[in-house]
Amino acid sequence: MTATTPETSHPTLDTWAVVVPTVGRPSLRLLLDSLVATLPLGSGSEPSPLPEVVVVDDRPVPASPQPAEVPPPLDLGQAGARLHTEVVRTGGRGPAAARNAGWRSTRATWVVFLDDDVEVPRHWAAGLASDLAAAGPGVGGVQGNLDVPLPESRRPTDAERNTAALEGAAWATADMAYRRRALEDVGGFDERFPRAYREDADLALRVRDAGWRLVRGVRRTTHPPRPSDGAASLRAQVGARDDALMRALHGRRWRERAATGSGRLPWHVATVGTAALAVTAAAAGRRRTAAVGAGVWAGLTADFLARRLVPGPRPGDRGFGTEVWRMAWTSVAIPFAAVGHRAAGSLARRGGVEPWPPPISAVLLDRDGTLVHDVPYNGDPTRVEPLEDVLDQLDVLRARGVRLGVVSNQSGVARGVLTRAQVQAVNDHVEKLLGPFDTWQVCVHAPQDGCWCRKPAPGLVQAAATALGVEPWRCAVVGDIGSDVAAGIAAGAETVLVPTAVTRRDEVDDAPVVAPDLAAAVRYLEPRLSTSGTSRRTSAGQEGAR
Missing domain, CATH: 3.90.550.10 (Spore Coat Polysaccharide Biosynthesis Protein SpsA; Chain A)
Known part of the structure; x- marks a missing residue:
């Protein structure tokens, strides 16, 4: 497979x-x-x-x-x-x-x-x-x-x-x-x-x-x-959010296991803490306590500045003055930025974090050749014919609480052989036969338009994920040609190719996962499907469905 x-x-x-x-x-x-x-x-x-x-x-x-x-x-x-x-x-x-x-x-x-x-x-x-x-x-x-x-x-x-x-x-x-x-x-x-x-x-x-x-x-x-530039070291402190994620994923000893060094966060916490003490004590009129806090803060900040300056350029070196100024103001600001980002990262992970890769909560399907028989530039709803067993597999996914979406290129609109109304009429009939989908994402541009939405670009997949309120990596894309797979890969989704008679051999060879039919694709995805959802709506009894 x-x-x-x-x-x-x-x-x-x-x-x-x-x-x-x-x-x-x-x-x-x-x-x-x-x-x-x-x-x-x-x-x-x-x-x-x-x-x-x-x-x-x-x-x-x-x-x-x-x-x-x-x-x-x-x-x-x-x-x-x-x-x-x-x-x-x-x-x-x-x-x-x-x-x-x-x-x-x-x-x-x-x-x-x-x-x-x-x-x-x-x-x-x-x-x-x-x-x-x-x-x-x-x-x-x-x-x-x-x-x-x-x-x-x-x-x-x-x-x-x-x-x-x-x-x-x-x-x-x-x-x-x-x-x-x-x-x-x-x-x-x-x-x-x-x-x-x-x-x-x-x-x-x-x-x-x-x-x-x-x-x-x-x-x-x-x-x-x-x-x-001068603020690069300050901006880099946003990485403290990623440190919080590392701890959530790999435990308290993650630095030792990853050989990253001990880091300076404890010293930054002390620096911020003494600054907060000085400000709070001053506001309360406790001058001696405020002076002690300010003195300790100044000492910690000076030590940090010295550790950054001593190994660097010397007086007389080109750019020395710029380096001193850059180190001075960033040494004051970095502890506050580092502590703030670490706190934000820890707060974001306070409920725990799932191991990677996370479960799949949405499956996005190509329309023509995957859900229904491919009729080139079809604008006639009466010519829509679902592929065998597709409805059963969609209902399996719906019963698992998986969100469903359609991502479809319809360049016939840009080519002048279809209207948007005809595309919508066909899509409405697909839903009539196969049941409701949680989102439809359609690209009506021609290949030469160079748009972001037309597969193999990832725009349709990303738009579908946004509409469903899920991250792209929680989606799977199922389609019948290489552009479906490429769009899913570029968006960060799991991909499964279900070839048809029009699928090129090189597209099959290049696909990470190939399934003979939609039922096999669903079986492949099943171990990663989210178990948090409940049975929602099915399409039993839809006209002409079975």
């Missing part, structure tokens, strides 16, 4: 793929150029097989699905064409969601995750091949070694030191190869981590808990320091 690439004991170049999430930074082209330069060529005039490269465009897209509002295509340069690069658009859902869409879009045995601001040096591909060949059957992931070049003429800034810390970080996805089976075992990255923070540590812990080993390889990757 599941279509996957068979695993081999000795990986070669055609069994690994590269996934690069990006928000369109210029460094993406540098990475692709360096990737081309490191790939070996075969003997004579025949090149060695190139890996599949999936660039996941995670630039935000406005809520409205109008074609003009979709960001223009990424500029991948000549390297993108030489690498046979595929671009998947996810619309700004974060790096965890982008990486999931990337690895689920390829059938490779191994998936190598690279950040868009790294550069791979010469012999990187050869080193990767050695790493994968050395990985035994119990190895689920192989980490690359990161080199962060720091300035030689001065001491590094705070931002540069933060990037340099990646050299010792465990399982950083700046260069991390995961075995596909390991990713499938744990459901990939947890998309509840919306930032480039802790999502890699969470994945590593779950992969290890699933019985896989993670090791370091021999390959090396260059990670230049990231450009940053």
Whole structure:
């Protein structure tokens, strides 16, 4: 039932793929150029097989699905064409969601995750091949070694030191190869981590808990320091919300297990607490207590500032004054931001958190070829004929309390062969025959419109999830062609392909899960269906249903 690439004991170049999430930074082209330069060529005039490269465009897209509002295509340069690069658009859902869409879009045995601001040096591909060949059957992931070049003429800034810390970080996805089976075992990255923070540590812990080993390889990757503005370190404190999620998922000792270090939160709490004491005491007229609180706060703040300044540039170095000012005001603000974000994160998780992946609470189905026989550009309700056993399976889902939706491309409207009223009439008749659906999402644009809603773009799936009040990762998409699967993957949903006579062979080969009919698709989804719902409404007795 599941279509996957068979695993081999000795990986070669055609069994690994590269996934690069990006928000369109210029460094993406540098990475692709360096990737081309490191790939070996075969003997004579025949090149060695190139890996599949999936660039996941995670630039935000406005809520409205109008074609003009979709960001223009990424500029991948000549390297993108030489690498046979595929671009998947996810619309700004974060790096965890982008990486999931990337690895689920390829059938490779191994998936190598690279950040868009790294550069791979010469012999990187050869080193990767050695790493994968050395990985035994119990190895689920192989980490690359990161080199962060720091300035030689001065001491590094705070931002540069933060990037340099990646050299010792465990399982950083700046260069991390995961075995596909390991990713499938744990459901990939947890998309509840919306930032480039802790999502890699969470994945590593779950992969290890699933019985896989993670090791370091021999390959090396260059990670230049990231450009940053004066408020970057302050904005980074939002990661404290992700720390709260890590604790909820992995317990009090998660830092020890993930090798992230002890963190500075206790000191930040003390700093905020003494500031609050000083303000409260002053308001109550207790001057001595207020002075003590203010003094302790000043001492803690000065200590924090010194710890950030001492390793940095010296007087006379270029940019020293700017660095001092930046460290001074952010050292005052960071403790308050960190404590506030951690409190907000803990409050959001106070009722507990489900393990990843969470249950499926909604199933979204394509219309033509999945629910009813495909009649091209059908505007006549009398020609609607449900596929065999579809109503029974829909009622199974309804009885489980699963929300149902339809996501359908209807380009006949844009082509001038259908009207919106005709599409609506056909949809109404489908409901008459198959029972009520909780949401209908229809794209009436033509392929050349470049809209965000037309499958394989994820807009219809995302809109359906929003209408149902569920997250996309709690949805499953069932359809009969590759664009249905691609839309579901890009949106973050589970996907099942139910082929028909019009489904291309390559679409079947590329689909993560293939079922012979809707009944088999429902059986596949059944273990993950939410059990919190109750029997709602069924369509027994609908005209012509059975």
